[in-house]
Amino acid sequence: MKPHLISAADLTRQDALLVLDTADELSRLSDRPIKKLPTLRGRTVVNLFFEDSTRTRISFEAAAKRLSADVINFSAKGSSVAKGESLKDTALTLEAMGADGVVIRHSASGAPHRLAGWIRGSVINAGDGSHEHPTQALLDAFTIRRRFGRRSGTPSRGGTGEGLDGLRVTIVGDVLHSRVARSNVWLLHTLGAEVTLVAPPTLLPVAVDTWPCSVSYNLDASLPKSDVVMMLRVQRERMHTAFFPSVREYSRRYGLDGVRLRQLPDDAIVMHPGPMNRGVEIAADVADSPRSTVVEQVSNGVSVRMAVLYLLLGGSGEAQ
Amino acid sequence: MTHGVSPADRHPDSAGDMTGDEDRQDSKVVLERAEISRALTRIAHEIIERTRGAEQVVLLGIPTRGVPLAERLAAGIRQVEGAHVPCGSLDITMYRDDLRLRPARTLGETLVPADGIDGKTVVLVDDVLYSGRTARAALDALNDLGRPRAVQLAVLVDRGHRELPIRADYVGKNLPTSQQEMVRVLLAETDGEDAVLLGHAAGHPAGAIRRTAPGAGADTAGRDR
Numbered sequence: 001m002k003p004h005l006i007s008a009a010d011l012t013r014q015d016a017l018l019v020l021d022t023a024d025e026l027s028r029l030s031d032r033p034i035k036k037l038p039t040l041r042g043r044t045v046v047n048l049f050f051e052d053s054t055r056t057r058i059s060f061e062a063a064a065k066r067l068s069a070d071v072i073n074f075s076a077k078g079s080s081v082a083k084g085e086s087l088k089d090t091a092l093t094l095e096a097m098g099a100d101g102v103v104i105r106h107s108a109s110g111a112p113h114r115l116a117g118w119i120r121g122s123v124i125n126a127g128d129g130s131h132e133h134p135t136q137a138l139l140d141a142f143t144i145r146r147r148f149g150r151r152s153g154t155p156s157r158g159g160t161g162e163g164l165d166g167l168r169v170t171i172v173g174d175v176l177h178s179r180v181a182r183s184n185v186w187l188l189h190t191l192g193a194e195v196t197l198v199a200p201p202t203l204l205p206v207a208v209d210t211w212p213c214s215v216s217y218n219l220d221a222s223l224p225k226s227d228v229v230m231m232l233r234v235q236r237e238r239m240h241t242a243f244f245p246s247v248r249e250y251s252r253r254y255g256l257d258g259v260r261l262r263q264l265p266d267d268a269i270v271m272h273p274g275p276m277n278r279g280v281e282i283a284a285d286v287a288d289s290p291r292s293t294v295v296e297q298v299s300n301g302v303s304v305r306m307a308v309l310y311l312l313l314g315g316s317g318e319a320q
Numbered sequence: 321m322t323h324g325v326s327p328a329d330r331h332p333d334s335a336g337d338m339t340g341d342e343d344r345q346d347s348k349v350v351l352e353r354a355e356i357s358r359a360l361t362r363i364a365h366e367i368i369e370r371t372r373g374a375e376q377v378v379l380l381g382i383p384t385r386g387v388p389l390a391e392r393l394a395a396g397i398r399q400v401e402g403a404h405v406p407c408g409s410l411d412i413t414m415y416r417d418d419l420r421l422r423p424a425r426t427l428g429e430t431l432v433p434a435d436g437i438d439g440k441t442v443v444l445v446d447d448v449l450y451s452g453r454t455a456r457a458a459l460d461a462l463n464d465l466g467r468p469r470a471v472q473l474a475v476l477v478d479r480g481h482r483e484l485p486i487r488a489d490y491v492g493k494n495l496p497t498s499q500q501e502m503v504r505v506l507l508a509e510t511d512g513e514d515a516v517l518l519g520h521a522a523g524h525p526a527g528a529i530r531r532t533a534p535g536a537g538a539d540t541a542g543r544d545r
Contacts, residue, residue, distance in 0.1 A: 018426065025411070025427040034464040039414040310414075315424035 001311055004116045004123040008134040008183035013163065013190050020142050021160050022307035027300070029066065040069035043100040043313055048090070048115075049126070050076040050106045055274055055298060056126050056136075060103045063305035069313070072099070087111060091118040101313045104128070122312040130177045130238065136273055137183035139304040141191055143297050144169070144228055147269050165192035170222050171213075172198045173232035173254055173281050176205050177239070180273045181232055185213050198222050200254065202243045219254055223263040230271040231256050231282045247280055257283040261291070269293050347504070347519025351493060356476065356514050359492035360389070363474055364396030366490050371441050374403050376469070378437055380410040382446045382458055383428030388509035389476060390445040406433035410444065410465075415457040432465055442468040443490075447505035449475040452486035477516055479503050 001015045011019070029035050045064040049057055057073070064071045074090075076082065081090060087106070094102060101122045104112045109129030116123040127133040141164060149162055169188050175181045175197050188195050195213035197204065208215055216222050223229065234250065244250045256270065264270075270282075270292045278284045287294060351359070368374045374397050381390030387409045394407040411428035419425075444458050455473055462471060474490035479497040497503060497518065504517040 022427050025429065028430060032465060036464070037414040038460070039419060311424045314419055315422050316420055317423040 003312065004112070004125075005134050005308055005312065006112050006116060006123065006125045007132045008137045008187040008190075009132075011134070011187065011190060013192075016138070016141065016187060016190055017161065017163065019138055019304065019307050019311060020145060022311060023138075023142050023300070023303040024160050026306045026310070027303035029303075029306075030299070036066050036068060038068050039310060039314055040064070040067040043069045044072065044098060045069045045101045045103065045309065045313070046072045046074060046094055046097075046099040047126075048074045048094070048102055048104040048106075050081065050104075050111075051127070053105055053127070055301065056105065056133075059298070059301040060124075060126060060135075060305050060309075062302050063309055064101075066302070067306055067309055067314075069101075069309070072097075087114065088118060091115050095119045095121075101309060124308060124312065127179055129179065130182075131179050132183045133179040133273075134183050134187070135301070135305055135308055136180050137187040138308065139297055139301045140180075140184055140230065140271060140273070141187055142304050143271065143293050143300050144188075144193075144269070146296075146300070147293065148227065148267075163191040163193075164188060167193045167227045168196070168225055169193045169228040169230065170196045170198055170226040171230045171232065172219060172222075172256070174203050174234050174243075175199045175208070175232065176203045176243070177235040178232045181230075182211075184230065185211050189213065193228075196222055196226075198254070200244055200250070219256075219260065220263065223260055224265065226264060227268050228271060229256065229264065229268065230273075231276075233273070233275060234277055234280050251280050255279075255281050255283065256286050258285050261286050261289065264291075271297060274298070347502075347517040349515050350495060350503075350518045351477070351516035353514040356492070356516065359476065360392050361396055363490040363492060364393050364400060367393065367443060367472075367474070368397055368401050368403075370472075370489070371443075374401055374405055376440050377405050378433055378435075378440045378442050378468075379405055379407045380432075380437075380442055380444055380458075380462075381407070382444060382454060383409055383411050385447040385505050385507050385510055386445045387429075388507050389447060389474075390443075391509075393443075393445060393474065406435060408433045410458055410461055412454060412457040412461050415460045417453060417457065430461075437462065437466040437468045439467070439469050441470045441472065443472045443474050445474045447476050447507075448503050449473070449478045449486075449488050449491075450481055450503075452482045452484035455486045456484050476505055477503055 002010050047057055047060055061071050099121045101124060102119060103124045103126050104115055105126040106128050109131035111128050112123050112125040125132055125134055144164055148167060171181050171184060185195050189212040196216055197213055198216045198219050201217060270286060272282055272294050274294060276282055276287055278287055286292065371377050379390040379394050381387035390407050394405045397403060397405050408431045409429050411430045413425050413427050442462060446454060462468060472489040475488045476492040477495050478488055478491045479495045481499055495503065500521055502519055502521040506513055506515045508514050
């Protein structure tokens with residue numbers, strides 16, 4: 001494994017399976033009376049968040065604390081960034097404080113990549129602009145494997161060592177602004193799944209034809225052929241022009257409601273990276289249905305991030 | 321283990337990195353199948369004797385090879401006493417004292433029997449006792465899982481060279497070794513055959529690591545680090 005986790009495309013199949021298998025083992029920790037391991041004692045993890053986040057920041061914080069690391073939370077609001085400090089100067093400050101790992105979220109695509117060139121510690125991308133969000137993709141893959149691994153006769157382990165070969169995953173919605181979609185396309189492809197993107201043409205990135213996936217504009221045609229449907233949030237805060245005529249029309253054509261849910265195969269699952277716009281891309285009754293893995297995704301997030309922190313910071317040299 | 325990956329694959333760094341053929345060339349067999357079986361039968365009897373019928377006993381094997389050994393001991397106890405002894409595994413990777421000296425390792429499986437370990441007599445089971453560092457880590461790991469009434473240690477081979485004040489309660493065979501030698505336990509469940517091999521680590525890359533950093537934690541030579 002590389003010393004940093006910047007892009008899901010950097011992970012080989014072997015790396016990805018190592019993370020998922022490690023997360024599987026670490027997920028058992030939540031059943032124990034003492035939910036803590038001494039592994040990262042004396043190591044410092046900095047959560048560097050230039051953009052708002054609840055789920056991801058809390059998830060990383062919980063993961064680092066369960067591994068006994070010291071956690072420093074940094075948010076751009078109320079820091080010297082508000083006074084105009086550059087990313088580089090912030091990085092040098094962190095370096096001087098001896099951060100072993102930096103978890104960064106930034107509105108600019110590529111910020112984690114730049115940061116990795118300035119500091120010695122491991123950099124973990126927790127979302128950069130509309131580029132990537134690799135740990136979200138890993139926790140999505142983990143959730144899918146847990147749900148579908150059970151079918152293959154390994155009840156307790158949820159498919160350890162297995163990839164997602166042959167599973168059909170449909171990612172629906174605002175692909176253009178979605179770092180989750182980009183990371184998922186790469187990772188799920190690496191793990192052997194067949195990925196289809198469904199979105200209005202205006203919400204697809206320019207070079208989408210170079211991605212390892214197929215593209216469709218028609219949700220109803222794709223649903224019966226899907227084992228997993230991943231709904232993306234319509235990121236209105238990043239939309240400065242009109243990408244679709246109205247929210248209502250978007251919801252009609254690309255939203256997942258109860259009627260569309262019934263078109264899915266019987267064991268298919270519905271995922272959403274959160275936060276959800278109920279009534280826009282996903283109807284409330286679908287979000288709360290037993291097929292929805294939204295809550296599972298959040299709790300799996302802690303295990304997966306523990307695995308990533310352990311594999312990047314737990315030893316010296318690259319994890320094998 | 322209930323999954324498809326063989327334990328040797330999951331632990332590329334823990335003594336499972338040599339093929340049987342390589343092993344055989346310059347190493348000698350110190351325990352054969354029948355002797356291993358006799359040693360385990362004796363240990364099973366000793367456990368019954370010292371724990372008064374093996375009531376309230378939980379066997380926890382340390383991956384990789386401690387786990388099948390624990391299962392065999394449980395079967396042995398069941399044969400003699402008719403008592404069902406719960407059996408599980410305890411991975412110690414996250415508690416090792418040499419984590420920072422090597423790349424992050426693949427985790428083994430921790431499976432604690434449903435009744436837990438509180439108030440029980442836990443017998444830790446491992447293949448080779450060497451420096452005692454694995455046993456120390458296992459004690460730390462147990463501490464986070466509950467509060468056993470007592471903890472005992474059973475090993476198939478005790479090869480000496482302790483670096484910590486730890487001793488085994490049940491020993492299959494005491495095997496005097498030099499630190500340049502390496503002990504390999506092969507079990508049918510993980511390696512396709514039962515045997516304990518003694519060979520020279522010289523020339524083997526792991527042996528080189530072991531010599532340049534004594535006590536530092538390259539574990540290929542002894543498993544117990």
